[in-house]
C-alpha cells in the first residue's frame with residue numbers, strides 16, 4: 001500500500017536516480033540497527049528455515065545481485081524479510097561502468113533494461129565496508145566479476161583476486177560470467193574457461209560454497225558442458241538466470257529483466273535441474289514478482305529464488321510476501 005503511493009513519485013525520476021534514492025533509504029535503515037530489528041520483527045515471515053549448499057537460510061527468497069553492488073545495506077535487506085542477499089557484482093579494481101543513461105524502465109511489460117557495466121567500488125573498498133558492519137543473521141553471497149580491461153585469457157586472475165578479498169565476509173561466493181554488459185564476458189561460458197575459473201576461485205575461498213550465474217540464452221549442449229565443468233571442479237550450485245541480451249532505446253546492447261524474462265528463466269531452471277539432479281543447489285531468478293511466479297520457480301526445481309525487478313514494481317515488502325508463499329510449498 002505504502003509503496004503503491006510512493007511508486008508514481010519514484011517513477012517520475014530517471015530509473016538510476018530512483019535506484020540511488022532507494023539505496024540511500026536502505027543505507028539509512030541499515031545505520032539504525034534498532035529500527036532494522038524492529039522492522040524485521042514485524043515483516044519477516046515465520047517459515048521453516050531451509051538448508052541449501054550446507055547453509056541455513058531463514059527463508060527461500062533472496063535479493064539478486066546488482067541491487068546492492070557495493071554492500072551498503074545488508075542489514076536493510078534482512079530487515080525487509082529477505083532470506084539471503086547476493087551483493088556485487090564486485091571487480092578487483094573500482095570501475096565506473098558504462099556512461100549514463102544506462103537503466104530504463106518499461107512499465108507496460110514490467111521490465112527493466114540495463115547496461116550498467118559492472119560499476120562498483122572495487123574489492124578493497126567493499127571488503128573494508130563489510131569489515132565494519134555487524135553481520136546480519138542470514139547468508140551473504142558476494143558476486144565477483146572481472147574488470148572491463150582484463151582480457152578473457154587472464155579472467156581467472158581477476159575472479160580469484162576479488163574472491164580472495166571478499167570471501168572472509170561472505171557465506172558464499174558467486175561467479176558472474178553472464179552479464180551482457182561487459183564485452184566478451186559471456187564467452188567465458190565454455191567448458192574449458194569455466195573449469196579454469198571455478199578451480200581458480202575454489203583455491204582461494206576455502207570450504208565456502210561457490211555458485212556460478214549463467215545467462216538465459218545458454219541452453220542444450222553448451223549449457224550441459226558448462227554445468228558439468230562447474231560441478232566437476234567444485235561449484236556447489238548454479239544461479240539461473242542473469243538478464244536477457246537485447247538492445248536499449250538508443251540501440252545499444254543491454255540486459256532485459258522482469259516479466260519478459262520470466263518464461264525463459266523458468267525453462268532454464270527446469271533444464272538445469274534435469275541435468276544436475278539433486279546433487280547440486282539451484283537458485284532461480286528472473287521475472288518473479290508474485291506468488292504464482294515464485295511458486296512456479298520452486299516447482300521447476302529451484303531451491304531458492306531471487307528478485308530484483310519485482311522490487312522496483314512491487315516494493316520491498318514483496319520479499320516477505322513471497323517467502324511466506326514459497327515457505328509453505330513442498331519442495332518437489
Ligand SMILES: Cc1cc2nc3c(=O)[nH]c(=O)nc-3n(C[C@H](O)[C@H](O)[C@H](O)COP(=O)(O)O)c2cc1C
Nearest residue numbers: 064065066089114241242257258286287307308309
Ligand atoms: C540494474 C540491474 C543491475 C544488475 N546488476 C547485476 C550484477 O551486477 N550482477 C549480476 O549477477 N546480476 C545483475 N543483474 C541481474 C539480476 O541479478 C537478475 O539476474 C535479473 O535482473 C533477473 O531477475 P529479475 O527479473 O528479478 O530482475 C542486474 C539487474 C539489473 C536490473
